[in-house]
Amino acid sequence: AQRVTQPEKLLSVFKGAPVELKCNYSYSGSPELFWYVQYSRQRLQLLLRHISRESIKGFTADLNKGETSFHLKKPFAQEEDSAMYYCAPAMNRDDKIIFGKGTRLHILP
Amino acid sequence: GAVVSQHPSRVICKSGTSVKIECRSLDFQATTMFWYRQFPKQSLMLMATSNEGSKATYEQGVEKDKFLINHASLTLSTLTVTSAHPEDSSFYICSATRASEQFFGPGTRLTVL
Numbered sequence: 001a002q003r004v005t006q007p008e009k010l011l012s013v014f015k016g017a018p019v020e021l022k023c024n025y026s027y028s029g030s031p032e033l034f035w036y037v038q039y040s041r042q043r044l045q046l047l048l049r050h051i052s053r054e055s056i057k058g059f060t061a062d063l064n065k066g067e068t069s070f071h072l073k074k075p076f077a078q079e080e081d082s083a084m085y086y087c088a089p090a091m092n093r094d095d096k097i098i099f100g101k102g103t104r105l106h107i108l109p
Numbered sequence: 110g111a112v113v114s115q116h117p118s119r120v121i122c123k124s125g126t127s128v129k130i131e132c133r134s135l136d137f138q139a140t141t142m143f144w145y146r147q148f149p150k151q152s153l154m155l156m157a158t159s160n161e162g163s164k165a166t167y168e169q170g171v172e173k174d175k176f177l178i179n180h181a182s183l184t185l186s187t188l189t190v191t192s193a194h195p196e197d198s199s200f201y202i203c204s205a206t207r208a209s210e211q212f213f214g215p216g217t218r219l220t221v222l
Contacts, residue, residue, distance in 0.1 A: 032209070043202075043213045043214065043215045043216065044153070044202070044204075044213040045213065046210060046211070049210070086152060086153070090209075095141060095206045095209055095211065096143070096155065096158060097143070097155070097211060098155065099145075099152045099153045099154075099155075100152065101151070101152045102152045
């Protein structure tokens, strides 16, 4: 069965400290991996996708096929990073995304 | 570019009535749109895949007669909640796909009294 796990429901990090949001997936085939973010009172938006290997707003995510993980990282947290983050694998053939339960990131001043 | 709108943003209806929610891709054509449901403080749950010109594909556990989906054009998909009941109250979100990236609408808050 397709499954994505974000073990932390809430993560509180001090401003300037490193951030790591964990994501593990269980999927048949080779899914494409995404991280989506939802800021307060805004719509869900794409943060980054593994295939592009970009760094967006200082965030990066490395796909580890051996561990089936796609953890999201940022070396120095900023207050504007406070948001809800969703790890989301998708199968290329139909673009259907299954969202994880999400992790609320709270940056402490 | 790649803006998705939803209408209405909020709707309150009486139990037993039907409610239609529209999802539009404003500046691009989308052969595929998705409908999600989000309960308070929970993640998005995929309800169905809306395909232009063909029947929608529903996820397991989602009643297709309850949640009617129509994707009549490349820029519009509609979700109709038929004979709504209080347990259907939720936040409904649509997305449209362009170049394998999903763009999300702002959501529709449905409250059934």
